[in-house]
Amino acid sequence: MSRRRVAVLGAGIMGCAVAIHLARRGFDVTVYDREPAPMAAASRWNEGKIHLGYIYGADPTLATARHLLTGGLQFEDRLRELLGEDLDGHVTADDDIYLVHRRSVVGPETLRAKFEAVSDLVREHPDADRYLVDVSDARTAEIDPDELGTLAGDDIVAGFRVPERSVETRWVADRLAVVIASEPGVTLRLDTTVLGVEPADGERDAWRVRTDGDDERVNVVVNALWGGRLAIDAGAGLVPQPPWTHRFRQCVFIRTRTACVAPSALVAVGPFGDVKNYNGRDFYLSWYPAGLVAESSELELAAPELPSGPEAEAFVGRVRAALEPLMPGIGRVFDEAESTVVHGGFVYARGAGALDDPRSGLHRRDRYGVERTGTYFSVDTGKYSTAPWLARELAAGIAG
Numbered sequence: 001m002s003r004r005r006v007a008v009l010g011a012g013i014m015g016c017a018v019a020i021h022l023a024r025r026g027f028d029v030t031v032y033d034r035e036p037a038p039m040a041a042a043s044r045w046n047e048g049k050i051h052l053g054y055i056y057g058a059d060p061t062l063a064t065a066r067h068l069l070t071g072g073l074q075f076e077d078r079l080r081e082l083l084g085e086d087l088d089g090h091v092t093a094d095d096d097i098y099l100v101h102r103r104s105v106v107g108p109e110t111l112r113a114k115f116e117a118v119s120d121l122v123r124e125h126p127d128a129d130r131y132l133v134d135v136s137d138a139r140t141a142e143i144d145p146d147e148l149g150t151l152a153g154d155d156i157v158a159g160f161r162v163p164e165r166s167v168e169t170r171w172v173a174d175r176l177a178v179v180i181a182s183e184p185g186v187t188l189r190l191d192t193t194v195l196g197v198e199p200a201d202g203e204r205d206a207w208r209v210r211t212d213g214d215d216e217r218v219n220v221v222v223n224a225l226w227g228g229r230l231a232i233d234a235g236a237g238l239v240p241q242p243p244w245t246h247r248f249r250q251c252v253f254i255r256t257r258t259a260c261v262a263p264s265a266l267v268a269v270g271p272f273g274d275v276k277n278y279n280g281r282d283f284y285l286s287w288y289p290a291g292l293v294a295e296s297s298e299l300e301l302a303a304p305e306l307p308s309g310p311e312a313e314a315f316v317g318r319v320r321a322a323l324e325p326l327m328p329g330i331g332r333v334f335d336e337a338e339s340t341v342v343h344g345g346f347v348y349a350r351g352a353g354a355l356d357d358p359r360s361g362l363h364r365r366d367r368y369g370v371e372r373t374g375t376y377f378s379v380d381t382g383k384y385s386t387a388p389w390l391a392r393e394l395a396a397g398i399a400g
Contacts, residue, residue, distance in 0.1 A: 004027050004028070004219045004220060005027070005028045005029075005030070005216075005217075005218040005219050005220070006019075006022050006027045006028065006029045006030070006218060006219065006220040006221070006222065006398075007029075007030050007032065007197075007207070007209045007216060007218040007220070007221045007222070008022075008029055008030070008031045008032070008221075008222045008224055009032050009194050009197075009209075009221065009222065009223045009224060009225050009229075009232065010031075010032070010033060010223070010224040010225040010226060010229075011031050011032075011033035011035065011037075011038035011039060011040075011180070011188070011190070012033075012039065012041060012042060012043035012224065012226055012381075012387075013039065013043040013172070013173075013176065013381075013384060013387040013388070014043075014224040014226075014379055014381045014387040014390065014391055015031060015033070015222070015224035015225075016031070016038055016039060016082075016176050016177075016179075016180045017078075017082055017176075017387055017388050017391030017392070018222055018224060018379075018391040018394055018395050019031045019180060019183070019186050019222075020082055020179065020180055020183050020186065021082075021391060021392055021395030021396075022185075022222075022395050022398065022399070023183050023184065023185030023186045024183075024185070025395060025399045026185070026399075027185065027220075027398075027399070028185060028187075029185055029186045029187070030186075030187045030188075030189055030216060030218070031180070031186060031187070031188050031189065032189045032192050032194050032209070032211065033188075033189075033190055033192065034191065034192065034193045034194075035190065035191075036190055036191050037177060037190060038173075038176070038177040038180050038181065038188065038190070039172075039173035039174075039176050039177045040173070041226065041227075041345050041346070042226050042227070042344075042345025042346050042347070043169065043172075043173060043226075043345075043384065043387075044169055044170055044173040044343075044345075045169070045251065045253075045343040045344055045345045046169055046251075046284075046345060046384055047166055047169070047251070047274065047276050047284045047286065048166040048167040048168060048169040048172070048276065048284070048384065049096075049164060049166045049276075049383075049384075049385065050072050050075045050076075050131070050132055050164065050165055050166060050167060050385040051068045051072045051164065051383050051385045051386075052065070052068065052069060052072050052073070052118065052122055052131075052135070052138075052162075052163070052164050053065025053066070053068050053069060053072075053118045053121070053122075054096075054098065054114075054115055054118050054140075054162045054164055055098075055164075055266065055268070055269075056068075056363060056364055056365060057098075057106055057110070057111045057114045057115065057268060057269045058105050058106050058269050058358055058363035058364075059114075059363055059364040059366070061364075061366075062117055062118070062121065063364065063366035064364045064365050064366040065117075065118045065121055066121065066366070067365070067366040067368070067382070068365065068382070068383060068385070068386060069121060069122065069125055070125070070127060070389060071382075071383075071385055071386030071387075071388075071389035071390060072131070072383075072385045072386065073122075073125060073127040073128060073130050073131045073135075074127055074130055074388070074389045075131075075132070075167075075385050075386075075388060075389065076130070076131070076132050077130055078388035078389050078391075078392055079172070079388045081388075081392070082176065082179060082388060083172075083175050083176065083179055084179070085175070087132070087167060087172075089279065090167055090168040090171045090172070090278065090279075091132050091165050091166070091167050091168075091278075092165045092166045092167075092264045092276060092277060092278055093277075093279075094263065094264065095161045095162060095163050095164065095165070096161070096162055096164045096165070096166070096264050096265070096266060097143070097151070097159055097160070097161055097162075097263050097264065097265040097266070098111070098115075098159065098160045098161075098162060098265075098266055098268045099151070099152050099156045099158075099159050099265055099266065099267050099268065099326065099327075100156065100157055100158040100159065100160075100268055100269070101155055101156060101157070101267050101268065101269075101270065101272055101326075102155050102156070102157050103155075103270060103356070104157075104268060104269045104270055105269050105270045105355075105356060105357070105358040105363070106269050106358065108157060108158035111158070111160065111268070111269070112140070112142065112158075112160070115140040115160055115162060116140055118140075118162075119138045119139055119140050119162075119163075122135050122138035122163070123135075123136060123137065123138050131163075131165075132165045132167070133163070133165060135163045138163045139163070140160055140161070140162055141160065141161040142158065142159070142160055143158075143159035143160065143161065147159075150328075151263065151265070151327070151328075152326060152327060152328070153325045153326045153327070153328060154325075155325065155326060156267070156326060165264075166264060166276050166278070166284075167278075168278040168279070168282060169384070170253070189211070189213070192211050192212065192213050193211060193212045194209060194210070194211050194225075194228075194232060195210045195211055195212060196210045196232060196235040196236075197209050197210070197221050197223070197232055197235060197236040197376065198210070198235060198236060199236075199237070199374075200217050203217075205219055205220075205374060205375045206218070206219060207219075207220075207221045207236070207375070207376060209221065219375060220375045220376075220377070220398060221236070221375070221376045221377065222377045222379065222394070222398075223236075223376070223377065223378045223379065224379045224381070226345070226346045226348060226381070227246065227248075227300070227301065227303060227345075227346035227348070228300050229348070229378060229379075229380075230244065230299045230300065231299040231300045233371075233378045234299060236373065236376050236378075237373050237376075238371060238372075238373045238376065238378055240299065242297070242352075243297065243350070243351060243352035243361060244297060244348065244349065244350055244351070244352070245295065245296075245297055245348070245349050245351060245352050245353075245362065246294075246295065246296045246297070246298070246300070246301035246346060246347075246348055247292060247294065247295045247301075247346070247347040247348075247349075248292075248293055248294040248295075248301060248303060248304055248344060248345070248346055248347070249286070249288070249291045249292055249293070249344050249345070249347055250290075250291045250293055250306070250307070250315065250342055250343065250344035251284060251285065251286040251291055251319075251342075251343065251344055252284070252285045252286070252315075252316055252319050252340065252341070252342055253282075253283070253284055253285075253340070253341040253342075253343065254282075254283045254285065254333055254334065254337045254339070254340050254341075255281055255282050255283075255337070255338050255339045256280075256281045256282075256283070256333060256336035256337060256338055257336050257337075257338045258281075258336055259280035259281055260277070260280060260281070260283075260332050260333050260336055261280070261329075262275060262277050262283070262327070262329060262330055262332070262333055263275070263277065263327075264276045264277050265327060267326055269363070270355050270356050271288040271289055271292075271354070271355040271356050272287070272288055272326075273285070273286045273287035273288055273291075273319070273322060273323055273326075274286055275323065275327060275330060275333075283333050285319055285320075285323060285330075285333070286319065287318065287319045287322040287323060288355065289322070290315060290318040290319055290322065291319070291344065293344070297352060301346065303346070306342060306343060306344065307342055308342075312340075312342040315342050316334070316340060316342060320334050348380065349361075349362055349365065350365075350367040350368065350380065351363075351364065351365075351367075365382055365383065367380075368380040368381065368382030368383075368386070369382070369390070370390075370394055375398075377394065377398070379394065
Protein backbone atom coordinates (compact mmCIF):
# COMPACT_ATOMS: atom_id res chain seq x y z
CA MET A 1 0.00 0.00 0.00
CA SER A 2 1.39 3.42 -0.91
CA ARG A 3 0.01 4.90 2.31
CA ARG A 4 -0.02 2.75 5.40
CA ARG A 5 -3.48 2.18 6.79
CA VAL A 6 -4.10 2.12 10.53
CA ALA A 7 -7.12 0.94 12.50
CA VAL A 8 -7.54 2.56 15.92
CA LEU A 9 -9.98 0.76 18.17
CA GLY A 10 -11.68 3.11 20.59
CA ALA A 11 -12.45 6.83 20.33
CA GLY A 12 -11.55 7.79 23.88
CA ILE A 13 -8.76 10.18 24.76
CA MET A 14 -6.03 7.65 23.90
CA GLY A 15 -7.59 6.51 20.62
CA CYS A 16 -8.38 10.03 19.44
CA ALA A 17 -4.94 11.34 20.37
CA VAL A 18 -2.98 8.57 18.65
CA ALA A 19 -5.24 8.77 15.56
CA ILE A 20 -4.66 12.51 15.22
CA HIS A 21 -0.89 12.15 15.61
CA LEU A 22 -0.74 9.33 13.05
CA ALA A 23 -2.90 11.20 10.55
CA ARG A 24 -0.66 14.24 10.89
CA ARG A 25 2.28 11.96 10.07
CA GLY A 26 0.67 10.88 6.81
CA PHE A 27 -1.16 7.67 7.76
CA ASP A 28 -4.70 6.82 6.66
CA VAL A 29 -6.48 6.18 9.97
CA THR A 30 -9.86 4.62 10.67
CA VAL A 31 -11.20 4.97 14.21
CA TYR A 32 -13.83 2.50 15.43
CA ASP A 33 -16.13 3.04 18.38
CA ARG A 34 -19.44 1.54 19.48
CA GLU A 35 -20.68 4.93 20.72
CA PRO A 36 -22.45 7.37 18.36
CA ALA A 37 -19.80 10.08 18.97
CA PRO A 38 -16.11 10.28 19.88
CA MET A 39 -15.14 10.85 23.51
CA ALA A 40 -18.54 9.67 24.74
CA ALA A 41 -17.56 7.05 27.34
CA ALA A 42 -15.00 6.83 30.16
CA SER A 43 -12.84 9.66 28.82
CA ARG A 44 -15.80 12.01 29.17
CA TRP A 45 -17.18 10.80 32.48
CA ASN A 46 -14.35 10.93 35.01
CA GLU A 47 -12.86 13.42 37.44
CA GLY A 48 -9.99 14.52 35.20
CA LYS A 49 -7.27 14.40 37.87
CA ILE A 50 -3.91 15.04 36.24
CA HIS A 51 -1.86 12.70 38.38
CA LEU A 52 1.57 13.33 39.80
CA GLY A 53 1.50 10.20 41.96
CA TYR A 54 0.15 11.37 45.30
CA ILE A 55 -3.04 9.32 45.16
CA TYR A 56 -1.02 6.08 45.26
CA GLY A 57 0.09 6.65 48.83
CA ALA A 58 -0.36 2.94 49.58
CA ASP A 59 2.22 1.90 46.97
CA PRO A 60 5.15 0.82 49.16
CA THR A 61 7.53 2.07 46.47
CA LEU A 62 7.72 5.22 44.38
CA ALA A 63 7.33 3.20 41.18
CA THR A 64 3.80 4.45 40.45
CA ALA A 65 4.71 8.09 40.94
CA ARG A 66 7.75 7.73 38.69
CA HIS A 67 5.68 6.05 35.98
CA LEU A 68 2.88 8.63 36.08
CA LEU A 69 4.97 11.74 36.43
CA THR A 70 6.13 12.59 32.91
CA GLY A 71 2.69 12.13 31.36
CA GLY A 72 1.04 14.24 34.04
CA LEU A 73 3.57 17.05 33.81
CA GLN A 74 3.31 17.16 30.02
CA PHE A 75 -0.49 16.78 29.91
CA GLU A 76 -1.28 20.42 29.10
CA ASP A 77 1.44 20.75 26.45
CA ARG A 78 0.44 17.52 24.74
CA LEU A 79 -3.28 18.35 24.86
CA ARG A 80 -2.67 21.88 23.58
CA GLU A 81 -0.76 20.32 20.69
CA LEU A 82 -3.85 18.27 19.81
CA LEU A 83 -6.52 20.93 20.37
CA GLY A 84 -4.72 24.04 19.24
CA GLU A 85 -5.95 25.95 22.30
CA ASP A 86 -5.20 26.43 25.98
CA LEU A 87 -7.06 24.91 28.91
CA ASP A 88 -7.60 28.29 30.59
CA GLY A 89 -10.80 28.33 32.63
CA HIS A 90 -11.17 24.54 32.61
CA VAL A 91 -8.68 23.59 35.32
CA THR A 92 -9.36 23.49 39.06
CA ALA A 93 -8.11 26.69 40.64
CA ASP A 94 -6.49 25.39 43.83
CA ASP A 95 -4.27 22.55 44.98
CA ASP A 96 -6.06 19.30 45.82
CA ILE A 97 -6.75 18.43 49.43
CA TYR A 98 -6.23 14.85 50.60
CA LEU A 99 -8.39 14.06 53.63
CA VAL A 100 -7.15 11.00 55.52
CA HIS A 101 -9.99 8.82 56.75
CA ARG A 102 -9.66 7.03 60.08
CA ARG A 103 -10.09 3.76 58.14
CA SER A 104 -7.40 4.65 55.61
CA VAL A 105 -5.24 1.69 54.63
CA VAL A 106 -2.19 3.84 55.45
CA GLY A 107 -1.97 6.33 58.28
CA PRO A 108 -1.04 10.01 58.31
CA GLU A 109 2.61 9.36 59.20
CA THR A 110 3.10 7.05 56.23
CA LEU A 111 1.28 9.43 53.91
CA ARG A 112 3.27 12.42 55.14
CA ALA A 113 6.52 10.68 54.25
CA LYS A 114 5.19 9.40 50.93
CA PHE A 115 3.81 12.81 49.90
CA GLU A 116 7.12 14.48 50.72
CA ALA A 117 8.96 11.88 48.65
CA VAL A 118 6.62 12.42 45.71
CA SER A 119 7.10 16.19 46.00
CA ASP A 120 10.85 15.61 45.84
CA LEU A 121 10.38 13.65 42.60
CA VAL A 122 8.24 16.43 41.14
CA ARG A 123 10.76 19.16 41.97
CA GLU A 124 13.61 17.13 40.45
CA HIS A 125 11.79 16.43 37.17
CA PRO A 126 12.91 18.52 34.16
CA ASP A 127 9.27 19.11 33.14
CA ALA A 128 8.11 20.41 36.55
CA ASP A 129 7.40 23.88 35.14
CA ARG A 130 5.19 22.44 32.36
CA TYR A 131 2.34 21.16 34.54
CA LEU A 132 -1.07 22.83 34.64
CA VAL A 133 0.64 25.18 37.08
CA ASP A 134 4.36 25.53 37.73
CA VAL A 135 5.26 22.83 40.28
CA SER A 136 9.02 23.25 40.17
CA ASP A 137 8.81 24.16 43.87
CA ALA A 138 6.29 21.41 44.72
CA ARG A 139 5.60 21.04 48.44
CA THR A 140 3.15 19.13 50.60
CA ALA A 141 1.43 21.18 53.30
CA GLU A 142 -0.27 19.50 56.25
CA ILE A 143 -3.51 21.20 57.28
CA ASP A 144 -3.53 22.39 60.89
CA PRO A 145 -6.20 20.96 63.22
CA ASP A 146 -8.26 24.16 63.45
CA GLU A 147 -8.61 24.49 59.68
CA LEU A 148 -9.20 20.75 59.32
CA GLY A 149 -12.09 21.04 61.78
CA THR A 150 -13.81 23.52 59.45
CA LEU A 151 -13.15 21.43 56.32
CA ALA A 152 -13.90 17.90 57.45
CA GLY A 153 -15.97 15.72 59.75
CA ASP A 154 -14.98 13.58 62.72
CA ASP A 155 -13.91 10.57 60.61
CA ILE A 156 -11.12 12.62 59.01
CA VAL A 157 -7.92 12.43 61.07
CA ALA A 158 -5.52 14.46 58.92
CA GLY A 159 -5.37 16.53 55.76
CA PHE A 160 -2.71 17.54 53.22
CA ARG A 161 -2.57 20.00 50.37
CA VAL A 162 -0.72 18.63 47.36
CA PRO A 163 0.07 20.44 44.08
CA GLU A 164 -2.26 18.40 41.85
CA ARG A 165 -5.04 19.84 39.70
CA SER A 166 -7.85 18.43 37.56
CA VAL A 167 -9.34 19.32 34.19
CA GLU A 168 -12.99 19.50 33.20
CA THR A 169 -13.26 16.31 31.17
CA ARG A 170 -16.52 17.14 29.40
CA TRP A 171 -14.98 20.31 27.96
CA VAL A 172 -11.91 18.36 26.83
CA ALA A 173 -14.17 15.69 25.30
CA ASP A 174 -16.18 18.24 23.33
CA ARG A 175 -13.07 19.93 21.94
CA LEU A 176 -11.25 16.70 21.05
CA ALA A 177 -14.36 15.34 19.33
CA VAL A 178 -14.46 18.40 17.09
CA VAL A 179 -10.76 18.11 16.24
CA ILE A 180 -10.82 14.43 15.30
CA ALA A 181 -13.99 14.80 13.24
CA SER A 182 -12.30 17.48 11.12
CA GLU A 183 -8.82 15.93 10.96
CA PRO A 184 -7.76 15.10 7.36
CA GLY A 185 -6.69 11.49 7.11
CA VAL A 186 -9.04 10.25 9.87
CA THR A 187 -12.22 8.32 9.09
CA LEU A 188 -14.64 7.75 11.94
CA ARG A 189 -16.67 4.55 12.04
CA LEU A 190 -19.04 5.18 14.93
CA ASP A 191 -21.93 3.04 16.12
CA THR A 192 -19.64 0.15 15.17
CA THR A 193 -18.61 -2.72 17.42
CA VAL A 194 -15.26 -4.41 16.77
CA LEU A 195 -15.78 -8.17 17.02
CA GLY A 196 -12.18 -9.22 16.54
CA VAL A 197 -8.81 -8.66 14.89
CA GLU A 198 -6.82 -11.40 13.18
CA PRO A 199 -3.82 -11.65 10.85
CA ALA A 200 -4.74 -11.29 7.18
CA ASP A 201 -3.93 -14.56 5.40
CA GLY A 202 -0.76 -14.57 3.34
CA GLU A 203 0.15 -10.95 3.97
CA ARG A 204 3.00 -9.46 5.93
CA ASP A 205 2.10 -6.86 8.56
CA ALA A 206 -1.57 -6.96 7.61
CA TRP A 207 -4.64 -7.40 9.80
CA ARG A 208 -8.33 -7.94 9.27
CA VAL A 209 -10.59 -5.94 11.55
CA ARG A 210 -13.96 -7.68 11.93
CA THR A 211 -16.93 -5.55 12.94
CA ASP A 212 -20.71 -5.77 13.03
CA GLY A 213 -20.56 -3.91 9.69
CA ASP A 214 -17.96 -4.10 6.92
CA ASP A 215 -14.54 -5.63 7.64
CA GLU A 216 -11.31 -3.81 6.78
CA ARG A 217 -7.71 -4.78 6.03
CA VAL A 218 -5.02 -2.57 7.53
CA ASN A 219 -1.27 -2.52 8.07
CA VAL A 220 -1.33 -1.46 11.72
CA VAL A 221 -3.81 -1.88 14.57
CA VAL A 222 -3.81 0.21 17.74
CA ASN A 223 -6.17 -1.29 20.31
CA ALA A 224 -7.02 1.67 22.54
CA LEU A 225 -10.26 0.28 23.93
CA TRP A 226 -10.82 0.79 27.64
CA GLY A 227 -13.57 -1.80 28.00
CA GLY A 228 -13.19 -5.00 25.97
CA ARG A 229 -9.54 -4.52 25.02
CA LEU A 230 -8.29 -7.83 26.42
CA ALA A 231 -10.76 -9.99 24.48
CA ILE A 232 -9.66 -8.38 21.20
CA ASP A 233 -5.99 -8.83 22.19
CA ALA A 234 -6.52 -12.53 22.82
CA GLY A 235 -8.02 -13.03 19.37
CA ALA A 236 -5.11 -11.20 17.77
CA GLY A 237 -2.59 -13.49 19.44
CA LEU A 238 -1.54 -11.21 22.29
CA VAL A 239 -2.38 -13.28 25.36
CA PRO A 240 -3.29 -11.12 28.39
CA GLN A 241 -1.23 -11.81 31.51
CA PRO A 242 -3.16 -11.77 34.82
CA PRO A 243 -3.93 -10.36 37.25
CA TRP A 244 -6.25 -7.62 36.04
CA THR A 245 -9.50 -6.05 37.18
CA HIS A 246 -12.30 -4.47 35.17
CA ARG A 247 -14.60 -2.15 37.08
CA PHE A 248 -17.50 0.06 36.11
CA ARG A 249 -17.94 3.15 38.26
CA GLN A 250 -20.74 5.70 38.35
CA CYS A 251 -20.45 9.25 39.61
CA VAL A 252 -22.41 12.50 39.78
CA PHE A 253 -21.88 15.66 37.70
CA ILE A 254 -23.61 18.78 38.99
CA ARG A 255 -23.91 22.30 37.62
CA THR A 256 -25.12 24.73 40.25
CA ARG A 257 -27.38 27.77 39.83
CA THR A 258 -24.93 30.00 41.68
CA ALA A 259 -21.25 29.76 42.55
CA CYS A 260 -20.47 27.47 45.49
CA VAL A 261 -17.37 27.55 47.64
CA ALA A 262 -16.06 24.00 48.09
CA PRO A 263 -12.55 22.56 47.88
CA SER A 264 -11.43 19.90 45.45
CA ALA A 265 -10.85 17.16 47.99
CA LEU A 266 -10.23 13.43 48.00
CA VAL A 267 -10.83 11.08 50.92
CA ALA A 268 -7.83 8.76 51.18
CA VAL A 269 -6.64 6.06 51.08
CA GLY A 270 -9.12 3.32 50.23
CA PRO A 271 -12.71 2.84 49.01
CA PHE A 272 -13.90 6.38 49.67
CA GLY A 273 -14.79 9.33 47.42
CA ASP A 274 -13.92 12.77 46.17
CA VAL A 275 -15.16 16.15 44.99
CA LYS A 276 -13.85 18.24 42.14
CA ASN A 277 -14.75 21.94 41.89
CA TYR A 278 -13.79 23.03 38.38
CA ASN A 279 -15.01 26.63 38.39
CA GLY A 280 -17.41 27.18 41.28
CA ARG A 281 -20.43 25.90 39.36
CA ASP A 282 -19.36 22.62 37.73
CA PHE A 283 -18.68 19.74 40.11
CA TYR A 284 -17.76 16.06 40.04
CA LEU A 285 -18.78 14.00 43.09
CA SER A 286 -18.16 10.32 43.78
CA TRP A 287 -18.45 7.74 46.52
CA TYR A 288 -16.73 4.47 45.67
CA PRO A 289 -18.98 2.02 47.57
CA ALA A 290 -22.05 3.46 45.83
CA GLY A 291 -20.43 4.01 42.46
CA LEU A 292 -18.82 0.60 41.99
CA VAL A 293 -21.67 -1.17 40.20
CA ALA A 294 -19.77 -3.97 38.42
CA GLU A 295 -16.41 -5.71 38.75
CA SER A 296 -14.76 -8.68 37.04
CA SER A 297 -11.44 -10.42 36.41
CA GLU A 298 -12.73 -12.03 33.20
CA LEU A 299 -11.53 -10.91 29.76
CA GLU A 300 -14.46 -8.54 29.42
CA LEU A 301 -17.04 -6.82 31.61
CA ALA A 302 -20.44 -5.92 30.20
CA ALA A 303 -21.42 -2.31 30.81
CA PRO A 304 -24.36 -2.05 33.21
CA GLU A 305 -27.31 0.17 32.39
CA LEU A 306 -27.06 3.69 33.77
CA PRO A 307 -29.76 4.61 36.29
CA SER A 308 -32.47 7.10 35.38
CA GLY A 309 -35.47 8.67 37.05
CA PRO A 310 -36.00 7.55 40.67
CA GLU A 311 -33.00 5.19 40.50
CA ALA A 312 -30.69 8.07 39.54
CA GLU A 313 -32.15 10.24 42.29
CA ALA A 314 -31.57 7.46 44.82
CA PHE A 315 -27.95 7.11 43.66
CA VAL A 316 -27.36 10.86 44.05
CA GLY A 317 -28.85 10.61 47.54
CA ARG A 318 -26.43 7.83 48.51
CA VAL A 319 -23.43 9.83 47.29
CA ARG A 320 -24.62 12.89 49.22
CA ALA A 321 -25.29 10.90 52.38
CA ALA A 322 -21.74 9.52 52.32
CA LEU A 323 -19.90 12.75 51.46
CA GLU A 324 -21.76 15.26 53.62
CA PRO A 325 -20.55 13.97 57.03
CA LEU A 326 -16.96 13.98 55.73
CA MET A 327 -17.07 17.38 54.02
CA PRO A 328 -19.49 19.67 55.86
CA GLY A 329 -20.93 22.23 53.50
CA ILE A 330 -20.89 20.00 50.43
CA GLY A 331 -24.66 19.71 50.79
CA ARG A 332 -25.00 23.19 49.33
CA VAL A 333 -23.68 21.90 46.00
CA PHE A 334 -26.53 19.38 45.89
CA ASP A 335 -29.09 21.95 47.06
CA GLU A 336 -28.00 24.45 44.40
CA ALA A 337 -28.04 21.92 41.54
CA GLU A 338 -29.33 23.38 38.29
CA SER A 339 -28.61 20.12 36.44
CA THR A 340 -27.54 16.70 37.73
CA VAL A 341 -26.15 13.89 35.58
CA VAL A 342 -25.37 10.37 36.77
CA HIS A 343 -22.88 8.69 34.47
CA GLY A 344 -19.81 6.51 34.55
CA GLY A 345 -17.31 4.39 32.70
CA PHE A 346 -14.93 1.47 32.80
CA VAL A 347 -11.82 1.40 34.96
CA TYR A 348 -9.10 -1.09 34.06
CA ALA A 349 -6.10 -1.90 36.22
CA ARG A 350 -3.29 -4.44 36.18
CA GLY A 351 -3.92 -5.74 39.65
CA ALA A 352 -6.51 -7.37 41.85
CA GLY A 353 -8.00 -7.13 45.31
CA ALA A 354 -10.12 -4.68 47.27
CA LEU A 355 -9.21 -1.07 48.00
CA ASP A 356 -9.69 -1.61 51.73
CA ASP A 357 -6.84 -4.16 51.64
CA PRO A 358 -3.41 -2.49 51.88
CA ARG A 359 -1.90 -5.46 50.01
CA SER A 360 -4.19 -5.03 46.98
CA GLY A 361 -2.50 -4.56 43.63
CA LEU A 362 -4.98 -1.76 42.90
CA HIS A 363 -2.92 0.53 45.14
CA ARG A 364 -0.25 0.81 42.47
CA ARG A 365 -0.34 1.77 38.79
CA ASP A 366 3.18 1.25 37.50
CA ARG A 367 2.55 -1.56 35.02
CA TYR A 368 0.72 0.18 32.20
CA GLY A 369 1.94 0.91 28.70
CA VAL A 370 2.07 -0.67 25.24
CA GLU A 371 2.34 -4.34 24.29
CA ARG A 372 2.68 -5.55 20.72
CA THR A 373 2.76 -8.47 18.39
CA GLY A 374 4.08 -7.46 14.98
CA THR A 375 2.22 -4.30 13.96
CA TYR A 376 -0.60 -4.87 16.41
CA PHE A 377 -0.31 -2.59 19.45
CA SER A 378 -2.38 -2.87 22.61
CA VAL A 379 -2.43 0.17 24.88
CA ASP A 380 -3.10 0.14 28.59
CA THR A 381 -3.39 3.91 29.01
CA GLY A 382 -2.91 3.69 32.76
CA LYS A 383 -4.63 6.93 33.66
CA TYR A 384 -6.49 9.62 31.74
CA SER A 385 -3.67 12.02 32.57
CA THR A 386 -1.01 9.99 30.76
CA ALA A 387 -2.93 9.43 27.51
CA PRO A 388 -1.87 12.49 25.43
CA TRP A 389 1.83 11.92 26.20
CA LEU A 390 1.66 8.16 25.66
CA ALA A 391 -0.27 8.61 22.38
CA ARG A 392 2.41 10.94 21.02
CA GLU A 393 5.17 8.52 21.99
CA LEU A 394 3.36 5.57 20.38
CA ALA A 395 2.63 7.45 17.17
CA ALA A 396 6.28 8.45 16.89
CA GLY A 397 7.31 4.83 17.38
CA ILE A 398 4.90 3.53 14.74
CA ALA A 399 6.02 6.18 12.28
CA GLY A 400 9.69 5.77 13.17
